[in-house]
Amino acid sequence: MDKFADKKMASKLELNWEQEVENSLFCWNKPQGINKDEHYICDESLRDGLQDPSVTDPEIGQKLEFIEGLEKIGISRVCLGFPASGEQAYQDTLEMCRFIKREGFKIEPYCAARTLTSDIAPVAQIQDKSGVALGVTTFIGISPIRRVVENWCDYFIMEQSREAVSFALNEGLDVNFVTEDTTRSKPENIKALLESVKELGCKRFTLCDTVGQSALSGVDNIVSFVRNLPGFAKGEVKLEWHGHNDRGYSLTNGMQAWMSGCDGVHGTVLGIGERAGNTAIELLVLNRLLESEFCETSKSLVPFIEKCSSWFSRKIDENYPLLGTTVFTTASGVHASAILKSYERGSNKLADLVYSSVPASEFGLEQNVRINKTSGRSNVQFWMNKNNLHMNEDTSASILLHAKSKRQALEDKDIFDFLARNVNVS
Numbered sequence: 001m002d003k004f005a006d007k008k009m010a011s012k013l014e015l016n017w018e019q020e021v022e023n024s025l026f027c028w029n030k031p032q033g034i035n036k037d038e039h040y041i042c043d044e045s046l047r048d049g050l051q052d053p054s055v056t057d058p059e060i061g062q063k064l065e066f067i068e069g070l071e072k073i074g075i076s077r078v079c080l081g082f083p084a085s086g087e088q089a090y091q092d093t094l095e096m097c098r099f100i101k102r103e104g105f106k107i108e109p110y111c112a113a114r115t116l117t118s119d120i121a122p123v124a125q126i127q128d129k130s131g132v133a134l135g136v137t138t139f140i141g142i143s144p145i146r147r148v149v150e151n152w153c154d155y156f157i158m159e160q161s162r163e164a165v166s167f168a169l170n171e172g173l174d175v176n177f178v179t180e181d182t183t184r185s186k187p188e189n190i191k192a193l194l195e196s197v198k199e200l201g202c203k204r205f206t207l208c209d210t211v212g213q214s215a216l217s218g219v220d221n222i223v224s225f226v227r228n229l230p231g232f233a234k235g236e237v238k239l240e241w242h243g244h245n246d247r248g249y250s251l252t253n254g255m256q257a258w259m260s261g262c263d264g265v266h267g268t269v270l271g272i273g274e275r276a277g278n279t280a281i282e283l284l285v286l287n288r289l290l291e292s293e294f295c296e297t298s299k300s301l302v303p304f305i306e307k308c309s310s311w312f313s314r315k316i317d318e319n320y321p322l323l324g325t326t327v328f329t330t331a332s333g334v335h336a337s338a339i340l341k342s343y344e345r346g347s348n349k350l351a352d353l354v355y356s357s358v359p360a361s362e363f364g365l366e367q368n369v370r371i372n373k374t375s376g377r378s379n380v381q382f383w384m385n386k387n388n389l390h391m392n393e394d395t396s397a398s399i400l401l402h403a404k405s406k407r408q409a410l411e412d413k414d415i416f417d418f419l420a421r422n423v424n425v426s
Contacts, residue, residue: 018349025353032259035292039258040076041284042240042266047079047112048278049268049312056313060092064099066311069304070107073285073297077108077264079137083126084119090126097130110135110176115164124171135174137206138164142189143181154189158196165200176204176240183209183222190222191229198231204238206266209253212246212276216256223260240264243279245271250279255287269308270316286322286358299364321358328360329368331409333376336369340378340385343367372409375400383415398422 045066050057058066070078083093093111100109111126113119115138127134140161141150147157161177168175177197182190194205207222214222219241226232226239241257243250243266254265267279282305289298305323309316318326330336335355342350351367352359360366369382380396402418403410410418 018347021350022353032255032291034255034258034288036074036288038263039288040264041074041281041288042077042079042264043070043075043268043281044079044242044266044278045268045272045281045308045312046081048242048266048274049272050081051274052272052277053274054314055272056311058311060095062311063092063096066308067096067100067105067107068103069300069307071103071105072300073282073304074295075107075281075285077110077135080109080111082112082119083122084113090122094126094130097126097132097134101130101132108133108135108174110137110174112136113138113164113168115140115160117164117167120164120168120171120173124168124173127171127173133174135176135204136168137176137178138168139178139180139206139208140164141180141210142193143184144186145184146181154192158193161193161197162200165197165202169201174204175202176206176238177202178206178208178242180208181210182207183214183218184211187225190226194226194232195229198237202237204240205232206240206242207257207262209241209243209250212244212250214243214253215247215249216252219253219256220260223257223262227261234261234263238263240266242266244273245276245278248276250277251283251287254279254284269305269312270314270320272312272314282323283321289362290358294359294362298362302363302365322363327358328356328365329370330355331370331372331375331379333374333379336382337376337378339367339369340382343382343385370409371399371403371415373404373406375403387412395419 046063049055067078080093080096081089083090097109100107109132111123111134113123113136120136120138123134123136140157142157146152165175165177179185179190179193207226223239223241227234231237232239239262241254241262241264243253250271254267257265265279265284267281267284268277269281271277271280282301285301302323316323318324321327330339338354339351342354348361349359352361369379371379371383377396377400380391380399384391399415399418
């Protein structure tokens, strides 16, 4: 936006009126009190994400770069995979642990395991070999439907869980006891199992919306239920939420889990995962930033997720929040006029907020304007300014007339070709 730069107001004056305008915007949302100090994010891309049959398992070098990227965008915990599943998974996990130790990262690694000592033993071995404090999320399904399908009884689930947790604790692992399909399980079963496992010394628990059936009220009900169990209050144990997107609720459910009392929320990059996928970590990061404050890592988010798109072979949709190619773009004449006027006042902040709730510039991006049959003169003016060209009324009118004859927005090449054939510009 070079043409707009020379019209900027003096910095002090600009800051004053920009801040005044921003502060005057009324927000009907309830304050959610979400911040990075109290509410952390756990990345499950290398475990639950890879259960998506359409994605690619990244090479080990990409996995190391992936962990470095998670560190930069403020992810607190990362699942390194399921080392008991095979030799490659074991070796990749070991290499990632050594990398985390070598780089001195703050991110806390953990691995997944069924409630089997044979699954947990490799995690303990990797901790010993790497010298990294390692966690284990040991999981078992507890819902009525899983009990029927697996032919499990209360006694089996209880004993299997207690044996696995006891073994993991004795191995010095940070144990996270995970109840699969928690949101379709009976309160009395949840209570009995969690209280029994806690007696062993387990201090971290994950509630799973395994098939994505919860709505906001369900999230609040189950998190509140567990937090009200004796010894499960905030500060006594860590409570995490693992959601899926089958009903399209995963992001809002994750935010609700934080508000209802969970410390951590699980997710994957771009929401990769089986069926409709998991909660997208980049959208958790985005909304946590919007609820608190932007920091120096904000501009790392978009380039990192774009790399993840390549590593995991997951295309980013054009209208995907924050990352899509069209999310900060309009062709509307009314909207373009307001954005143009904001830039002409020398304010990126006004341009960001006049027709968007997400400030593009905080993420190293900017507003853009296209030209189609819904456009007006401001769209053309914006395009001319961006390309350092001058125009008159006739030029604007001819471009708009050309756009109105097309069924899609004009590409830059279309406009340049049209101008070359029909109009003299300088």
